[in-house]
Amino acid sequence: MDMAAVTKDETYMREAKKQAMKAYALGEVPIGCVIVYEDKIIARGYNRRNTDKNTLSHAELNAIRKASRKLGDWRLEDCTLYVTLEPCQMCAGAIVQARIPRVVIAAMNPKAGCAGSVVNLLEMDGFNHKVQVTRGILEEECSSMLSGFFRELREKKSVKNRRKERNGNDKTGISGIGKKGNGIT
């Protein structure tokens, strides 16, 4: 890939990171997403799962819904999706269903990601659509943002001495990012 393309990817990923910061500000796991069509951002989304009390309110799904509305089509065939963390099974599935041709990922999610970590739904032979995936754009920045978020969360919980919540509540695997020994840090 040439430098101009890398710079462009970084520019759009920085916009996805801005979305993630909105999630951070709400106390949500900071994940952000933008969708680009004809060199313009047509949809933005960030994780609002707890705020909206809605399973579907992940960054990617929020952006895909908006992009569908914008283009008036459930097919997003000429779009590129930028996301700060490797998608989960639901969001990776939605990307394939929307036939998005290219996805750019910042940080991987070794314990729960579905674009190569636990499973790779974006490049699976059995499906009618395969996605071209670029990984590692602004990886360190986006990974630091996540590990900072979880460190802060742990500190808050420690202060409040909420032992039960600290030990049992995270089942996403995302909180493992940024901890020693998972290959990201």
Place this chain on the structure above:
Amino acid sequence: MDMAAVTKDETYMREAKKQAMKAYALGEVPIGCVIVYEDKIIARGYNRRNTDKNTLSHAELNAIRKASRKLGDWRLEDCTLYVTLEPCQMCAGAIVQARIPRVVIAAMNPKAGCAGSVVNLLEMDGFNHKVQVTRGILEEECSSMLSGFFRELREKKSVKNRRKERNGNDKTGISGIGKKGNGIT
């Protein structure tokens, strides 16, 4: 499983089929879903992808969104989801994300299903949540409904002599259901 449980599953699947018929009436691929909590249907959904021009408007996602709203929680931990066709990758992913403990499926989708056909996202070891899956409840009825829909669609297209659409447009794999040689008929 005892007979009472089978009868209960059939009763709820019949409600899911009613939802599928709403999709049929709109000219959408007839797929329907209900979500049951404490022995009551708390959410219904059907495929409205073309009508809504929205990637996310599958039967299961429409029902999951409503159930989240109803229970005020993104976790649907004590619910059972009934669906007339094996879920796609996006919907199977959403079921895992919502931590739904049990899913009941009528017909399988050999070419595109993600609950055992192409891949099995509902019972995958690598994820933090595994779903208990029951298959084949009202299978024949729901499969006939789908094959009838696609037969009608082919006939309409044939009459209109839309050769291009007939040969190229279906990438879902769903239209294979009910055709000879795919193991369902």
